[in-house]
Amino acid sequence: RGGPVIAVDGPAAAGKGTLAKRLAAELNLPYLDTGLLYRAVGRLVLDAGQDPAAPAEAFARKLTADDTQRKDLRTQEVARAASLVAAQPAVRSALVETQRRFAQARGGVLDGRDIGTAIFPDADVKLFITASPATRALRRFLQLGEDPAADDAKARLANMADALKARDAADAGREAAPMQVADDAVVIETDTLSADAVLAEVLRVVRERL
Ligand code: C5P
Numbered sequence: 001r002g003g004p005v006i007a008v009d010g011p012a013a014a015g016k017g018t019l020a021k022r023l024a025a026e027l028n029l030p031y032l033d034t035g036l037l038y039r040a041v042g043r044l045v046l047d048a049g050q051d052p053a054a055p056a057e058a059f060a061r062k063l064t065a066d067d068t069q070r071k072d073l074r075t076q077e078v079a080r081a082a083s084l085v086a087a088q089p090a091v092r093s094a095l096v097e098t099q100r101r102f103a104q105a106r107g108g109v110l111d112g113r114d115i116g117t118a119i120f121p122d123a124d125v126k127l128f129i130t131a132s133p134a135t136r137a138l139r140r141f142l143q144l145g146e147d148p149a150a151d152d153a154k155a156r157l158a159n160m161a162d163a164l165k166a167r168d169a170a171d172a173g174r175e176a177a178p179m180q181v182a183d184d185a186v187v188i189e190t191d192t193l194s195a196d197a198v199l200a201e202v203l204r205v206v207r208e209r210l
Pocket of ligand 1: 034035038039083086112113167171
């Protein structure tokens, strides 16, 4: 490969995206949000009026760059559909080469669920970024521009935590490339850390290993 590969895995809304993007900029490496691939497949399936639990390989095979750049991939409905199509081995196989090819020329920072375990088992650095469901729900809540002082904030937060937990359970419990901590991954608990502090810690870990 033409550069180092850094795998950033972890559960939903743990801050992987923010971190991976900043890390890539800092190290001058290409960045790929692999969740967007599954979200884009989920979106196409929903658009076609198909049940996301039904075989979706054909959608994954015809995925284009434009599909992954759509603005409507960040909803809870799409996340759920993504998780359902991502459980299908044929969908995952269809997306493996895209991910490996991405890092071929210059290496890269890739964030997802199975980067260090399945896509790049030989990654130069493997990070597993996590936080408690309550912390992750609050971060996602604020990121979506929700008002924490609103009357129904508590119920909406609880609802978000439930949705995150359900998706994590599905992602960790599936047969095909389940989300798990790679043996040689460095686990970073981010509950009490700011985004800047997480980046600083990760840069320390990465520089030690590259
Ligand atoms: O990271 P994000 O929340 O955008 O991912 C959406 C869904 O895509 C995840 O819940 C998971 O089911 C799936 N996914 C995956 N493997 C990856 C990245 C995402 O299975 N590498």
